[in-house]
Amino acid sequence: MKQKILITGATGKVGEAVTNILKKELLDVELVLLTSDIKAIAPIKNQKVIQAFYEDVKWMKNLIYAEKPNVIINCAAMTNVDACEVDHKLAMNLNAILPETLAKAAKVIEAHLISFSTDYIFDGENGPYDEDATPNPISFYGKSKLAGENAIKVELNSNYTIIRTNVVYGTSSYGKSDFINWLINNLENEKKLTIIDGQWCNPTYSEDIAWAVLKIIENKNFGTYNVAGKGYYNRFEIAELVAEIFEYDDDLLTEIPSKDLVQKAKRPDKGGLIVLKAEAELGIDFLDLKNGLIALKFMVNKKYEYN
Numbered sequence: 001m002k003q004k005i006l007i008t009g010a011t012g013k014v015g016e017a018v019t020n021i022l023k024k025e026l027l028d029v030e031l032v033l034l035t036s037d038i039k040a041i042a043p044i045k046n047q048k049v050i051q052a053f054y055e056d057v058k059w060m061k062n063l064i065y066a067e068k069p070n071v072i073i074n075c076a077a078m079t080n081v082d083a084c085e086v087d088h089k090l091a092m093n094l095n096a097i098l099p100e101t102l103a104k105a106a107k108v109i110e111a112h113l114i115s116f117s118t119d120y121i122f123d124g125e126n127g128p129y130d131e132d133a134t135p136n137p138i139s140f141y142g143k144s145k146l147a148g149e150n151a152i153k154v155e156l157n158s159n160y161t162i163i164r165t166n167v168v169y170g171t172s173s174y175g176k177s178d179f180i181n182w183l184i185n186n187l188e189n190e191k192k193l194t195i196i197d198g199q200w201c202n203p204t205y206s207e208d209i210a211w212a213v214l215k216i217i218e219n220k221n222f223g224t225y226n227v228a229g230k231g232y233y234n235r236f237e238i239a240e241l242v243a244e245i246f247e248y249d250d251d252l253l254t255e256i257p258s259k260d261l262v263q264k265a266k267r268p269d270k271g272g273l274i275v276l277k278a279e280a281e282l283g284i285d286f287l288d289l290k291n292g293l294i295a296l297k298f299m300v301n302k303k304y305e306y307n
C-alpha cells in the first residue's frame with residue numbers, strides 16, 4: 001500500500017537526512033515536505049513541497065486534514081538554544097505548540113506521529129540518560145522541548161514515537177551548521193579555538209537518525225527512543241578527534257574549563273543518551289564518533305586513508 005509521509009522542517013539537518021533515506025528505501029511512498037524556505041527544495045515526482053506556517057495552528061491542522069498522511073515526522077524546531085532563552089514565545093510555538101497541534105491532528109486522522117526531542121530536557125547532573133530518567137530542564141529550550149513531549153503524550157496516549165537525540169552532525173545541502181561542522185570550518189581556516197572540557201554528550205550522525213526513523217515507520221515502534229552515537233565525549237575530546245580524522249593541526253586547540261565559557265543558556269554538563277533500547281529494538285548499531293567522522297569525511301568528499 002502506498003504510504004504518504006509528511007515531514008516538517010525538511011531543510012533541517014535531521015529533516016534532510018530523513019527525507020533522503022525515505023526516498024531511497026521506501027518503494028511506494030509519497031512525501032509531503034513542509035519548509036519555511038519554499039525556494040530551497042524542488043518538487044519532484046512523488047514529492048510535494050509546501051510553504052509552512054508553523055505558528056498558525058489552524059493552518060497546520062487544516063493542512064494535515066487535507067493531506068491525510070499515514071505518518072507525520074516532525075523535524076521542525078527552534079534549535080538555537082541561546083535564542084530560545086531570549087524569545088520564549090517563538091520557542092514555545094515551535095517546540096511545544098507545534099508538536100501539540102500535530103498530535104491533535106494525528107489523532108483525528110489516525111496517523112503515526114514521530115517527533116524529535118533532546119537530552120537538554122535533563123539537567124546534566126548525572127548523564128548519560130536512559131528513556132525513563134526524570135527530566136529537569138535547565139534552559140528554556142529544554143523546557144519548551146519537554147512541554148512538546150508532554151503535549152504529545154497527553155494527546156496520543158501511547159500512539160506516538162518520540163526520538164531523543166543530541167549533538168547531531170552530518171552533511172547539509174541547505175547550509176545548516178552544527179558543532180562539528182563549526183570545528184571543521186575553523187580548523188580548516190587554521191583558527192585557534194578554545195574548547196571546554198565539559199558538556200559531555202554522544203554526538204549523533206544524522207544518517208543514523210534517518211535509519212532509526214525508517215525502522216520505526218516499518219515496525220510501528222511506539223514510545224520514546226534515545227537515538228544517538230556510541231561513546232561519551234566532552235567537547236574538547238570531540239575537537240581533538242575532528243582534528244585527528246580530518247588531519248588538522250591540533251595545536252590550534254586549547255582546553256578550557258566549562259566555567260570559562262559564557263553562554264546565554266545553561267547547558268547540561270553530563271548530558272548524553274543511553275541507546276541500548278533503540279539498538280536492541282530497532283536493530284541498529286549506531287556509529288561512534290570516530291566512525292561517524294570517517295563517514296562524514298567520505299561524504300564531504302575529502303580523501304581519507306585511515307590506518
Ligand SMILES: NC(=O)c1ccc[n+]([C@@H]2O[C@H](COP(=O)([O-])OP(=O)(O)OC[C@H]3O[C@@H](n4cnc5c(N)ncnc54)[C@H](OP(=O)(O)O)[C@@H]3O)[C@@H](O)[C@H]2O)c1
Pocket residue numbers: 008009010011012013014015034035036037052054074075076077078079080090094115116117118119145164165166167168169176178
Ligand atoms: N541538532 C542537534 O544537535 C539536536 C540535538 C537534540 C535534539 N535535536 C532535535 O532534532 C530535531 C531536528 O533538529 P535539526 O538538528 O534538524 O535542527 P535544524 O537543522 O535547526 O532544523 C530545524 C528546522 O526547523 C525549521 N524551523 C522553523 N522555524 C525555525 C526557527 N525559528 N528556527 C530554526 N528552525 C526553524 C527549519 O526548517 P524549514 O525551514 O525547512 O521548515 C529548520 O531547518 C529538533 O526537534 C531538535 O530539537 C537536535
